[in-house]
Amino acid sequence: MTRKLRPATLLVRGGLRRSENAETAEIPYLTSGFVYDDAAQAEATFENKIDRFQYSRFANPTLSMLEERLCLLEGAEACRLTATGMAAVHASMLSYLKTGDHVVASRALFGSCHWIVANLLGRYGITHEFVDGGDLDGWARALSRPTAMVLLETPSNPMLDLVDLPAVAELAHRAGALVVVDNVFSTPLLQQPLTQGADIVVYSCTKHMDGQGRVLGGAILSNKKWIDDVLQPFVRNTGPAMSPFNAWVILKGVETLKLRVDAMQRSAVAIADFLAERPEVEMVRYPYRPDHPQQALALRQMSGGGTLVSLVVRGGKAAAFRFMDALEVIDISNNLGDSKSMVTHPATTTHLRIGAGERAKLGIADGAVRLSVGLEDVADLIDDLAFALDAAAPLAMAAE
Numbered sequence: 001m002t003r004k005l006r007p008a009t010l011l012v013r014g015g016l017r018r019s020e021n022a023e024t025a026e027i028p029y030l031t032s033g034f035v036y037d038d039a040a041q042a043e044a045t046f047e048n049k050i051d052r053f054q055y056s057r058f059a060n061p062t063l064s065m066l067e068e069r070l071c072l073l074e075g076a077e078a079c080r081l082t083a084t085g086m087a088a089v090h091a092s093m094l095s096y097l098k099t100g101d102h103v104v105a106s107r108a109l110f111g112s113c114h115w116i117v118a119n120l121l122g123r124y125g126i127t128h129e130f131v132d133g134g135d136l137d138g139w140a141r142a143l144s145r146p147t148a149m150v151l152l153e154t155p156s157n158p159m160l161d162l163v164d165l166p167a168v169a170e171l172a173h174r175a176g177a178l179v180v181v182d183n184v185f186s187t188p189l190l191q192q193p194l195t196q197g198a199d200i201v202v203y204s205c206t207k208h209m210d211g212q213g214r215v216l217g218g219a220i221l222s223n224k225k226w227i228d229d230v231l232q233p234f235v236r237n238t239g240p241a242m243s244p245f246n247a248w249v250i251l252k253g254v255e256t257l258k259l260r261v262d263a264m265q266r267s268a269v270a271i272a273d274f275l276a277e278r279p280e281v282e283m284v285r286y287p288y289r290p291d292h293p294q295q296a297l298a299l300r301q302m303s304g305g306g307t308l309v310s311l312v313v314r315g316g317k318a319a320a321f322r323f324m325d326a327l328e329v330i331d332i333s334n335n336l337g338d339s340k341s342m343v344t345h346p347a348t349t350t351h352l353r354i355g356a357g358e359r360a361k362l363g364i365a366d367g368a369v370r371l372s373v374g375l376e377d378v379a380d381l382i383d384d385l386a387f388a389l390d391a392a393a394p395l396a397m398a399a400e
């Protein structure tokens with residue numbers, strides 16, 4: 001095939017490898033190992049003289065299909081899958097970093113990513129500095145010293161702040177750093193960091209790619225040389241491999257990724273507009289809205305505003321809890337990117353452990369609620385939100 005296929009087509013057909021049985025669907029190769037025709041073939045395999053499957057900790061045909069599909073979608077040369085998104089973040093950093101290295105990261109990171117940078121790297125003699133993602137002067141100051149790696153997330157969890165990818169990548173490269181972008185919130189459909197200067201992209205496949213709350217998974221994408229020389233020896237020998245069953249679930253999940261993300265995003269736009277008109281809502285955050293302080297950057301860097309909306313309920317934690325508890329359709333859960341809509345209260349869950357001081361720096365108010373918009377009828381979601389805001393109104397209005 002020489003024609004360039006579009007994302008929706010790649011999501012259904014990319015990477016498909018049929019066996020001699022010519023099955024329609026991808027096969028879940030639930031096998032830990034593989035057998036050799038003779039001893040010499042085993043020897044040649046271990047000498048890297050022939051390229052074949054050996055052991056599912058190294059590679060597996062079902063994983064290879066998903067890896068190729070994600071490469072085609074992202075425009076990446078190579079991909080390795082991991083058991084979870086956090087295994088992907090961990091492996092992308094620890095496979096490369098060594099004692100004496102310096103890391104610069106955006107402050108607004110997923111909780112466990114923040115923990116790796118703040119609490120784990122120091123044990124290996126790797127120093128770090130956090131910067132405000134939107135502050136280019138801050139990035140320039142931090143990157144005025146030699147740096148091995150930059151880790152960032154854009155839009156960030158939970159307040160949907162953006163980082164200017166090309167600008168930060170240029171500063172990072174001048175400092176000698178590789179740029180790792182956690183692209184979970186955008187999905188590969190709405191933002192392609194590798195085309196905007198990033199060197200490595202990581203995903204939690206648990207989120208939109210499975211998208212139906214079933215399995216955990218992670219992915220790391222980059223150029224072939226880095227994946228083969230740096231990452232592969234690390235994952236082969238430390239063992240964060242994804243289960244072939246989970247890879248198969250995610251392969252089938254991504255077939256509908258574009259349909260789901262498009263529908264969820266349409267609803268997210270309508271919900272953000274609805275919330276902005278409600279007196280109980282102090283602030284709405286959605287990257288494509290004119291009241292987002294970085295709307296221009298969002299329009300430049302993303303092809304859509306995404307499937308998440310954050311809001312601040314007037315009246316702080318009590319009002320936010322009243323609002324969440326009154327929802328009858330939307331679930332309370334810290335997950336996101338699911339076909340079921342979910343709300344979470346970051347200050348008391350995902351961002352509890354970082355402390356009040358760090359939360360204040362990230363703009364995570366006590367009334368902040370993150371909404372992951374799902375696939376339900378948007379009219380039912382808006383009715384649910386309206387009912388819950390009515391319930392929170394006495395607390396919200398008392399706070400005025």
Ligand SMILES: *Cc1c(COP(=O)(O)O)cnc(C)c1O
Nearest residue numbers: 084085086110182184204206217
């Ligand atoms: C969920 C998530 C992760 C971690 O992924 P797991 O699959 O839960 O390990 C990392 N980064 C972001 C932005 C996430 O949303």
